[in-house]
Amino acid sequence: MSRNALKIVTIGGGSSYTPELIEGYIKRSDQLPIKEIWLVDILEGKEKLEIVGAMARRMVKAANLDWDIHLTIDRCKALKDADFVSTQFRVGFLQSRIKDERIPNSYGMIGQETNGAGGIFKAFRSIPVILDIVKDMKELCPDAWLINFTNPSGMLTEAIVSYGHWNKVIGLCNVPVMAMISEPKLIEKTLDELTYKFAGLDHFHWHRVWDNTGKEMTLEIISKMYDGEDAGLPKNIFNVPFFREQLTQMKMIPCGYHRYYYRQEEMLKHGLEEYESEKGTRGQQVMKIEKELFELYKDPKLDYKPKQLSERGGAHYSDAACEAIASVYGNKKTQMVVSTVNNGAVPDLPNDQIVEVSSQIGASGAVPMVFGPFSPAERGWLQVMKNMELIIVQAAVTGDYGLALQAFILNPLIPSGQKAKDLLDEMLVANKKYLPQFSGKIKELLDAGVKVHDQVAANIDNTI
Template sequence: MTQGVKIVTIGGGSSYTPELMEGFIKRYDELPIREMWLVDIEEGKDKLETVGTMAQRMWDASPYDVKVHLTLDRREALKDADFVTTQFRIGLLDARIKDERIPLSYGMVGQETNGAGGILKAFRTIPVILSIVEDMKELCPNAWLINFTNPSGMVTDAIIRYGKWERVIGLCNVPVNAMMAEPELIDKTLDELIYSFAGLNHFHWHKVQDLKGNDVTSEIIDKLYDGESGIPTNIHDIPFYKEQLKRMNMIPCGYHRYYYRSEEMLEHMLEEYNDPNKGTRAQQVKQTESELFELYKDPNLDHKPEQLSKRGGAHYSDAACETIASIYANKNTHIVVSTKNNGAIPDLAPDDVVEVSAYIGSAGARPIAFGSFHPAERGWLQVMKNMELCVEEAAVTGDYGLALQAFTINPLIPSGDTARKVLDELLVAHKKHLPQFAEKIAELEANGVTVKDEISRDLN
């Protein structure tokens, strides 16, 4: 690599960007940044300028002389980059509102990365990430792609499987949250424990040992029922059944609530959906984000505001910045990432992207062997991975039949005519961002398919 590091962040106008800047500033001694580029699209120009100006103030308040470049030209930014991070949302938060509200209008889970909404987010995102990869092949062929764009596991899998780009690592802050919250439950610090994660993004489990090799997972499980659960702020905290956790002797991630407690999670989501003063999680986030950007406009603000923790992405920089620093300095740090399985989980194919504990160094991620799961978890895992593979192929090909297949085998989508109606309505609602389905969407509209949820319809 050349002297100093060039980092490009696509989706640079995100409210998360100050968290990212904080992480880079904290690690400057081991990751000397030469250039920092923030990239966004025309619709995000105002936010890019607001957050970019604040990012520059953060660097100016630090001891380091780093210039933050802002651009709407992705190719200008990518030339000779060392690391590219992605944190974008196709269709912005209005698209997420549709992903949540349209399924809920039919009485099924509406969520950003799970169920019908998660599938549509993948349909919109995967073609765009693949176009970014094509630009990288031309403009920065030796760069590492650090993906934080959701659904992170499917997006990362598609980058490798369809983009043929191996220098990629997918990230999520959920494992970091668990490792930050749990040790103190048993009067330990993180460096006194050994964490082992395995599964898929937003669908993983973990177990914990002390430094003598004694399993302390059960002890943590007991304490989880006494207080803080450590789940992200964007997930309603309905407790798992303790007997299940004790039997599996693993701790599921927070998103498993949508699968282990579907009925109760759906009930809570429908309450918020029907409450005009609350609305779905995306509507609440839109309000939080609006408040954040007002704060970012303050010319005296030169540090990450505390309110950002409400956004749901706490500790994002601990994952993204530490991964980049670990690759750059060959640190071989333990980080939980989405990467090629390569045998870490024997229940899945070697080339399947999984979310596992790995050592991160200059060669990328070296996954740590976890071993086979018991039948219950193995069954969940294999269904979910094959559902993901159907979603990815449909996103690339625009195959409507395959999209129906993905809907049919997703555990959060009751199969039958309602599932088809939800798929059809979501396709029409997102038609601007689904060119691969254009022919089918035109057919659906000709047959009278429209968006029935009033708020989602107003966003079109």
């Protein structure tokens, strides 16, 4: 790693989140001797890449920094001799997200970006791509660190370690960051007066909190959550309150995504109402937000991150990536919540599996902090969800239809039976462009007349 001229690469550089990433680097310019930032995208994303890239250059210029911002659709050119690589791509753009939401909704099931059938298919599309990136990194920048915040982040990190055999990786999520920003205010504290410990899986973790005298504050925060505060709930999650008695019993705070499991009935009802309304699913709403954002980004006078980006739903992802990079480079030993190899932090899961856990981030990467064993209810959820993740990752790598079906049947948000298999088949057909590993089965399904029934999902690719 260069000590005075860092080369940082972002794959998915045309993302609407990139201005936050650039802002994060600018905030840490005294910690990171950046020489080059390469923003990489694919041909279909070139227009957005150029819009965001021009804005990135304006931001850097306004900060009086002499960084070189490169824009390219040649990934290998960008990766050559990189020090850090961050990944924030979305295979199939927002059109694929809308399919992930609307097709399960059309079956009366939860349609969500990283949970249920939608989350499985996002993994199916994304895992082969991240493994291709790792293959290129082995050849072109074998000493680089990979900072992944492409969702589902935990499953991609699992694939990178288990199938890509690449250990210099840190998986990130913004949900713990949002909790640690919002919760201290509930009890009139600041973050530096509190100690947080998180453990679980990406989008399926729990946490506890102590003050600086060692007194546990978890139950006090839980109590304040029922005074009308959402405690940092991401924009993309409908706020159905958890059952207070459940949280009081577990003495832990679940992440926002647990609503899909703990309050599945209410979350499904809300999701179907949006699906059937003019408002549309969250992906359709985000598509409108993105269109507005890119119109803003085109403004030649705009040289800072606009406040409208906070409506996008992934606030703080990019800033977390910048902090992870600064912490590795500077051996800062910053405490962050990341997806990394368990190594005993969560004794209810094997040591070699990926967990999301509070960790110390330094030159050697993430060192997980021991959380300890879970009680039976949480342990049961954790082990089911982790084993489902392992099946999904294996299916994504191998294209094994039977494994994909196993994942659908095991998933708590997909009722098992013929409808689950029909949903799997329809989603395979809908995603045929991005699932080469399943091409044989998809041809068989097409020959049998399987098609996409939801008209929005069937026609959404035409909006690219």
